[in-house]
Amino acid sequence: MFKLLICYLLLLLLLAQKTFTEKPTTDQQHNVKNTKGLLYPRESETREVRSLDGLWSFVKSEIEDPEQGFRELWYKQELHKIITITTVPVPASYNDLFVETTIRDHIGTVWYERKFFVSRNWTVDKRVWLRFGSVHYSAIVWLNGKEIIRHEIGHLPFEVEVTSFIKFGSENRVTIMCDNRLLLTTIPQGELVQQPSDKGNRTVQTYTFDFYNYAGIHRSVHLYTTPLVYIEDVKIITDLLTENRGIIKYEIFIAGLENESNDALLPDSDSLSLHLQLRNKSGDIVANDFCKTMPFSGTLLVLDVHPWWPYLMDPDYGYLYTLEIYLHAGGKDLLDVYRLKVGIRSLKWNNSTLMINGRPIYLRGLGKHEDSDLKGKGLDYALLTRDFNLLKWLGANAYRTSHYPYSEESMQMADEHGIMVIDECSSVNTDHFSAELLVNHKSSLEQLIHRDRNHASVIMWSIANEPRTAKNQSEPYFREIVDYVKHLDKTRPITAAINVDITKDKLVRSVLLRVVKSPLNFVLLKGQFLDVICFNRYNAWYHNAGQLDMITNVVIDEAYAWNKVYKKPIIMTEYGADTLEGLHFLPTYIWSEEYQAALFSKHFKAFDFLRLQDWFIGEFVWNFADFKTEQTYTRVGGNKKGVFTRSRQPKAAAYVLRQRYFALAYELDRCPMPHDVFQYVVSWRDITLGRRDEL
Numbered sequence: 001m002f003k004l005l006i007c008y009l010l011l012l013l014l015l016a017q018k019t020f021t022e023k024p025t026t027d028q029q030h031n032v033k034n035t036k037g038l039l040y041p042r043e044s045e046t047r048e049v050r051s052l053d054g055l056w057s058f059v060k061s062e063i064e065d066p067e068q069g070f071r072e073l074w075y076k077q078e079l080h081k082i083i084t085i086t087t088v089p090v091p092a093s094y095n096d097l098f099v100e101t102t103i104r105d106h107i108g109t110v111w112y113e114r115k116f117f118v119s120r121n122w123t124v125d126k127r128v129w130l131r132f133g134s135v136h137y138s139a140i141v142w143l144n145g146k147e148i149i150r151h152e153i154g155h156l157p158f159e160v161e162v163t164s165f166i167k168f169g170s171e172n173r174v175t176i177m178c179d180n181r182l183l184l185t186t187i188p189q190g191e192l193v194q195q196p197s198d199k200g201n202r203t204v205q206t207y208t209f210d211f212y213n214y215a216g217i218h219r220s221v222h223l224y225t226t227p228l229v230y231i232e233d234v235k236i237i238t239d240l241l242t243e244n245r246g247i248i249k250y251e252i253f254i255a256g257l258e259n260e261s262n263d264a265l266l267p268d269s270d271s272l273s274l275h276l277q278l279r280n281k282s283g284d285i286v287a288n289d290f291c292k293t294m295p296f297s298g299t300l301l302v303l304d305v306h307p308w309w310p311y312l313m314d315p316d317y318g319y320l321y322t323l324e325i326y327l328h329a330g331g332k333d334l335l336d337v338y339r340l341k342v343g344i345r346s347l348k349w350n351n352s353t354l355m356i357n358g359r360p361i362y363l364r365g366l367g368k369h370e371d372s373d374l375k376g377k378g379l380d381y382a383l384l385t386r387d388f389n390l391l392k393w394l395g396a397n398a399y400r401t402s403h404y405p406y407s408e409e410s411m412q413m414a415d416e417h418g419i420m421v422i423d424e425c426s427s428v429n430t431d432h433f434s435a436e437l438l439v440n441h442k443s444s445l446e447q448l449i450h451r452d453r454n455h456a457s458v459i460m461w462s463i464a465n466e467p468r469t470a471k472n473q474s475e476p477y478f479r480e481i482v483d484y485v486k487h488l489d490k491t492r493p494i495t496a497a498i499n500v501d502i503t504k505d506k507l508v509r510s511v512l513l514r515v516v517k518s519p520l521n522f523v524l525l526k527g528q529f530l531d532v533i534c535f536n537r538y539n540a541w542y543h544n545a546g547q548l549d550m551i552t553n554v555v556i557d558e559a560y561a562w563n564k565v566y567k568k569p570i571i572m573t574e575y576g577a578d579t580l581e582g583l584h585f586l587p588t589y590i591w592s593e594e595y596q597a598a599l600f601s602k603h604f605k606a607f608d609f610l611r612l613q614d615w616f617i618g619e620f621v622w623n624f625a626d627f628k629t630e631q632t633y634t635r636v637g638g639n640k641k642g643v644f645t646r647s648r649q650p651k652a653a654a655y656v657l658r659q660r661y662f663a664l665a666y667e668l669d670r671c672p673m674p675h676d677v678f679q680y681v682v683s684w685r686d687i688t689l690g691r692r693d694e695l
């Protein structure tokens, strides 16, 4: 204890000294392009949505020649007229669909193409948009041979208006170049290195993160229409004024008013008005509002509100209203309609507690991946449905989108099922800090927050997973990242999953330096950086493998250390053990099902001790299911730390985790206990009371 105090004082001194030499940050230029629009495509009275999912033509460039398609103008005419093609499904990763390693492990560009007709009716007073849920990692899109958009960073949507590129009433051709190469400046990072092979040098893609760099058109492609003047974007913030009075603050952005070739047809912006209606689950209108002048913003008051509650925290969890937005011209003409599902909840936090609707929450969570057999990271409604059913079977109430943004469809399901989400951007193992990386990293967060800010389920932004924050350069870098995220959204806490040693980390510490003027001030102001501290640690796995008696106290000590220094809420976001289903050992031995269950149990003991402190607010198992990784001798067919197999069947530890999560939910929220959580074995009460004399 005394030793710790000395260290602490030394640290204080060190930090204080550092401040005097450090220049204040003056850079307020964020240098990031703001995304616009991108509302999830939804049909309405004024909008049509068409899916372009299905089988697409596919070809990859020659190995070591990613420029081939550009040189040979593969976008200029139908692909099959230029080169031999095959077909692949969209959405899906292309890697696991073939039998050749050359496709699975392809580095560089692949090309997709499909044709489609557009009705002549779509020319009438409409704009047509082409929207991609995600193409990993970067994409260039051509329509009828003309380049229309470029996008970088997978796992995030992008769209472009194509009205003037479309041939109405006839056939159109869309061509997409998809490039999976990761560099030191991409998010996430990777490196291309030359290595000698039997056929001379060849390029090898390396990366340090532990999941497979699946590539392709991972999510749906939509063609949709909006009216000429249309609802471009919606931003809402909800809160509870009292237990039964909720509010929705809204900002509605209108576009399409300027720069039209046929201006005469467009309404005057002064004549526009907005009508908002909020419908509850049974379709009754429970609030409404009118806006007569732009910019359109205001507040809806909802009486007798049914708040959005996490799963098991209320019998009617995941309650969503429908916000209907009607755009009118001249008081009558209906121009556009958009509907958005809205969960009304308050989210507050202080230096020890995270609260939803005024009640402290304890997160019973898991880290996940978008990963499955054959499809890789491709969107799959069947998989999503199974995953949410399994999460609820476990009694879990949260997951982290480790280590990239998950599909918009999954975010909608999280809202519906009352599952809280720590929403993580795709910066993983952040290293080699540079100005260019910083801009891309900020952009990944800007795109993520823009996409997900209206979801009740999103309770935290995670700015990175296991960044190399022991390095000095990480300090100014993350200070800027955090400033930027605060500038984008102040309504949610910021976190990062840290795995460096607390004595070496600069991420949590860094903002201290800015605010500290003297050692005295430091004591008052410490810990301004992350709002919640998450740490990942593999006791008895990567450290002391097999030593189950080296977990509980180590976890307790580390959580205490983080809290003691930074006085912030603490979550353990990763712990776990690789487990080969069907492998059994008594006594326990690593990789067996018994070992995973026993390792969990040792962590639970630490968590229950920590829960007595109000600042320990959650536990997240690594991982929900087994997932594919790069080939390495530590991975047997991928990372096997899943509680479920890759085909979503439980390992022994799943039952143990389920008992804990339901017991916690019962203790904290008095939720009903499913009858099969604890199976009948014997009446322990009868035995202890000595009622079983015959035994």
Ligand SMILES: *[C@@H]1O[C@H](CO)[C@@H](O)[C@H](O)[C@H]1NC(C)=O
Pocket (backbone or CB within 6 Å): 119, 121
């Ligand atoms: C196009 O519009 C006309 C007139 O409104 C309608 O009769 C026709 O069914 C529409 N065609 C399609 C393909 O929607």
Ligand SMILES: *[C@@H]1O[C@H](CO)[C@@H](O)[C@H](O)[C@H]1NC(C)=O
Pocket (backbone or CB within 6 Å): 194, 195, 196, 201
């Ligand atoms: C092959 O790569 C190595 C680096 O790995 C490099 O030193 C060497 O010059 C390369 N050889 C050729 C023929 O490009």
Ligand SMILES: *[C@@H]1O[C@H](CO)[C@@H](O)[C@H](O)[C@H]1NC(C)=O
Pocket (backbone or CB within 6 Å): 259, 260, 261, 262
């Ligand atoms: C802007 O308006 C002009 C004149 O109406 C038109 O020629 C031009 O194409 C428009 N630009 C865009 C980007 O819509």
Ligand SMILES: *[C@@H]1O[C@H](CO)[C@@H](O)[C@H](O)[C@H]1NC(C)=O
Pocket (backbone or CB within 6 Å): 280, 281, 282, 283, 284, 286, 306
């Ligand atoms: C919807 O609101 C109406 C009117 O306030 C109310 O009677 C009804 O019970 C509500 N339905 C639900 C599902 O909350």
Ligand SMILES: *[C@@H]1O[C@H](CO)[C@@H](O)[C@H](O)[C@H]1NC(C)=O
Pocket (backbone or CB within 6 Å): 349, 350, 351, 524, 525, 526, 567
């Ligand atoms: C956390 O505590 C510090 C002082 O230790 C205070 O300045 C800060 O406002 C607190 N944060 C919250 C969210 O309450």
Ligand SMILES: *[C@@H]1O[C@H](CO)[C@@H](O)[C@H](O)[C@H]1NC(C)=O
Pocket (backbone or CB within 6 Å): 350, 351, 352, 353
């Ligand atoms: C945070 O808020 C909770 C609930 O109001 C309270 O019990 C706790 O003491 C607060 N913690 C701090 C550090 O202010």
Ligand SMILES: *[C@@H]1O[C@H](CO)[C@@H](O)[C@H](O)[C@H]1NC(C)=O
Pocket (backbone or CB within 6 Å): 472
């Ligand atoms: C990091 O900063 C510390 C304190 O300023 C300094 O002592 C150390 O040499 C730096 N490390 C590197 C690798 O630059």
